[in-house]
Amino acid sequence: MPYFLFTVEDFCRDHAFINWVIRPTPESNHFWQTFMAEHPHKQPDIQMATDYIKTIEFHETNPSEADLARLKERIWSDAYPASEQQAGRVIQWYRRPYWAAAAVLFLVSLLGVAWWQYNADTSYKTAYGKIQEIRLPDGSVVTLNGHSTLRVAKNLTENTVREVWLDGEAYFDIANRHGAKFIVHTTTAQVEVLGTEFNVNCRRQQTHVVLNEGKVQLMADNQPAVLMQPGDMATVTPTKSHIQVKRVQPKTYDAWKESYLVLDGKSLPDIISSLQDTFGVTIQLDDAQLARKKLTGKLRTEVIADCIDNLALILDAEVSRNGTTYSIK
Amino acid sequence: MTRTRLTPAEHTHLWDSFRDGDRMAFSQLYEFFAADLYRYGYNLVRNRQVVEDCLHELFLHIHEKRAQLGPTDNIQFYLFRALRRRLLDTVARLNRFDSDDYLFDNAEFLIQSHESYLIDNELIVEQKTILIAELNKLPRRQKEILYLVYMKELTYPQAAEVMGIALKSVYNTINTALTTLRGHVQASVQQRSVLLSLLAMVFSQFINN
Numbered sequence: 143m144p145y146f147l148f149t150v151e152d153f154c155r156d157h158a159f160i161n162w163v164i165r166p167t168p169e170s171n172h173f174w175q176t177f178m179a180e181h182p183h184k185q186p187d188i189q190m191a192t193d194y195i196k197t198i199e200f201h202e203t204n205p206s207e208a209d210l211a212r213l214k215e216r217i218w219s220d221a222y223p224a225s226e227q228q229a230g231r232v233i234q235w236y237r238r239p240y241w242a243a244a245a246v247l248f249l250v251s252l253l254g255v256a257w258w259q260y261n262a263d264t265s266y267k268t269a270y271g272k273i274q275e276i277r278l279p280d281g282s283v284v285t286l287n288g289h290s291t292l293r294v295a296k297n298l299t300e301n302t303v304r305e306v307w308l309d310g311e312a313y314f315d316i317a318n319r320h321g322a323k324f325i326v327h328t329t330t331a332q333v334e335v336l337g338t339e340f341n342v343n344c345r346r347q348q349t350h351v352v353l354n355e356g357k358v359q360l361m362a363d364n365q366p367a368v369l370m371q372p373g374d375m376a377t378v379t380p381t382k383s384h385i386q387v388k389r390v391q392p393k394t395y396d397a398w399k400e401s402y403l404v405l406d407g408k409s410l411p412d413i414i415s416s417l418q419d420t421f422g423v424t425i426q427l428d429d430a431q432l433a434r435k436k437l438t439g440k441l442r443t444e445v446i447a448d449c450i451d452n453l454a455l456i457l458d459a460e461v462s463r464n465g466t467t468y469s470i471k
Numbered sequence: 472m473t474r475t476r477l478t479p480a481e482h483t484h485l486w487d488s489f490r491d492g493d494r495m496a497f498s499q500l501y502e503f504f505a506a507d508l509y510r511y512g513y514n515l516v517r518n519r520q521v522v523e524d525c526l527h528e529l530f531l532h533i534h535e536k537r538a539q540l541g542p543t544d545n546i547q548f549y550l551f552r553a554l555r556r557r558l559l560d561t562v563a564r565l566n567r568f569d570s571d572d573y574l575f576d577n578a579e580f581l582i583q584s585h586e587s588y589l590i591d592n593e594l595i596v597e598q599k600t601i602l603i604a605e606l607n608k609l610p611r612r613q614k615e616i617l618y619l620v621y622m623k624e625l626t627y628p629q630a631a632e633v634m635g636i637a638l639k640s641v642y643n644t645i646n647t648a649l650t651t652l653r654g655h656v657q658a659s660v661q662q663r664s665v666l667l668s669l670l671a672m673v674f675s676q677f678i679n680n
Contacts, residue, residue, distance in 0.1 A: 150653075151649045151653070154645070154649055155645060155649075157624075157626050157627075160620065160621060160624060161624050164621070164622065164624055165476060165624065167476065194649065194652045195621055197602065197603075197606075197652065198606070198617050198621040198622070198648065199621075199622065200514065200614075200618050200622060201514075202510045202514070203510065203513050204506070204509075204510065205505075205506055205509040205510070205513075209509075209519075209523075210505055210506060210509070213505070213523055213526060213527065214501055214505070216523075216527050217501070217526075217527055217530045217531060217534075220527075220531055221497075221530070221531060221534045222494075430517065
C-alpha cells in the first residue's frame with residue numbers, strides 16, 4: 143500500500159487503517175507508529191483521518207450480564223433438552239444388577255424423610271415492598287426484603303449444620319454457635335458462614351453476596367469456592383466458570399433495610415430491575431437515551447410511588463402511572 | 472464482558488470446532504459474539520423481545536444445522552448477516568410493509584469527546600453538534616453502512632453482503648459521509664483561522680502602540 147501517497151480520505155477508506163483506529167493491536171500500533179516516524183509529513187493527515195473515523199460513532203445499548211445469561215439459558219435448554227439425559231439414566235438403572243434396586247429403595251426412603259423434614263420446616267414470605275425481620279431460634283437475625291422467601295430447617299439449633307433456603311434478597315446477621323456452620327442455599331449457590339454479617343441477593347438467576355463483617359465461603363456447582371473478606375462482593379452466574387469478586391461499599395448493598403436505595407453509578411436499567419424485583423412495579427422506559435444513564439445518590443424507597451417520582455426528577459423526565467405500571471419518558 | 476480479538480485463523484478454528492459438534496466451542500460462540508449481535512440487533516430494531524427471540528432462534532438454528540454450515544474466517548460477519556435476515560423476516564411478518572424501511576430506524580450518532588486537533592473547546596462542541604446533526608440526516612441505510620464499516624470493522628464487500636446491497640452503494644455512502652465530514656472540518660478550520668488572524672491583528676496593533 144502506498145500509504146505515503148494517501149490523502150485523508152484514502153486513509154478513511156482503508157480497511158487496515160480503520161481497524162487500527164477502532165481496535166489497535168500491538169502489531170498495528172507498531173506499523174503505524176513506524177510509518178509516521180518515517181513520514182512525518184503524513185502525520186496531520188493521519189490525525190485528521192483518525193478524527194473523522196472516531197466521529198462516526200453510534201449509541202450502543204449494552205445488554206446486561208443478566209440479559210445475556212438469561213438468553214443463554216433459553217437457548218441451551220432448547221439445544222440440550224434435559225429429557226435426553228434422563229432417558230439415558232433410566233436405561234442405565236434398568237441394566238444394573240439387583241442390589242441397585244435396593245439402593246433405589248433406600249434413596250426413596252431418604253427422600254421420604256427429607257420430604258417429612260421439609261414439611262416441618264418454617265417458611266417466611268414477604269409481599270412486594272415489605273421488609274420483615276426474622277429472629278431465628280439460634281439467635282441469628284435475618285432481614286427479608288420484599289418479594290422474598292426464606293425457608294428455615296427444622297431444629298435449626300440442634301443440627302450440626304444450620305441451614306436456610308433463600309429466594310429473593312435478605313440480610314443475615316448470624317450468631318456464632320460453637321463453630322456450628324450456617325449455610326444459606328440459593329438456587330445457584332451456597333453461602334457458608336461461621337458467624338458474621340452479609341447480604342445475599344439471588345434474583346434473576348444470579349447470586350450476589352456482599353460481606354459486611356466476618357468470614358464467608360461461597361460455593362457453586364462446577365466453580366471453585368471463594369473465601370470472602372469484608373467489603374467483597376461475589377457474584378455467582380451459573381453459566382460462568384468462575385465466581386467474580388469485586389470490592390464494594392457494603393452500605394450500598396444493605397441500605398434497603400433502612401428503606402433506601404443507594405446508587406453508585408448504577409445504570410438505569412439495573413435500577414429498574416431492582417425496583418421491579420422488590421416492589422412488584424412495572425417500569426417502562428420510552429427513551430433509549432435514558433437507558434444509557436448511570437446514577438449516583440440515595441433514593442428513599444418507603445413509598446415506591448415517591449421513589450419513582452424522584453427518579454424521574456433526577457432524570458429530568460416525565461412519569462405517568464397506571465396502577466402498578468409506570469412509564470418514564 | 473471481555474472484548475477478545477480473534478485472528479482470522481482463530482475464527483476459522485473456533486467455527487470448525489463448533490461445526491464438528493464441540494459443545495465448548497458453541498458456548499464460546501455465544502460468549503464472544505452474543506453481546507455484539509445484541510447491540511447490532513437492538514440498533515436494527517428497538518425492541519428487546521424481538522431481538523432476543525431472533526437471537527434465540529439464530530443460535531438454535533446454527534446449532535441444529537452445524538454439520539451443514541460452510542466455513543468462515545469472520546464469525547461476526549457471518550452471524551451479522553444471518554441476524555439481519557432473520558430480523559428482516561420477523562419485521563416483515565409483523566408489519567407486512569417493506570420492512571427494510573424499519574431497520575436501523577432509531578440508531579443515532581453519538582457526540583464523543585476524544586482529543587481533536589482543534590484548540591477551542593466550545594468550538595469543538597458546537598461544530599460537532601452541527602456535524603452530528605448532518606450525519607443523522609443521512610438515510611438509515613447509509614447510517615447502517617457507516618456503522619458496519621466504521622464501528623464493526625467489516626470490509627466493504629462484507630457490509631454489502633450483510634445488508635444485501637450492491638458494493639457501489641457502500642462506496643457511495645462512504646464518500647458522502649467523508650464529504651460531509653470534510654465540509655464541516657474546513658468550516659471550523661476557517662473559523663479558527665479567522666479567529667487567529669483577528670487575534671494577530673489585535674496584538675500587532677497593541678505592539679505597534
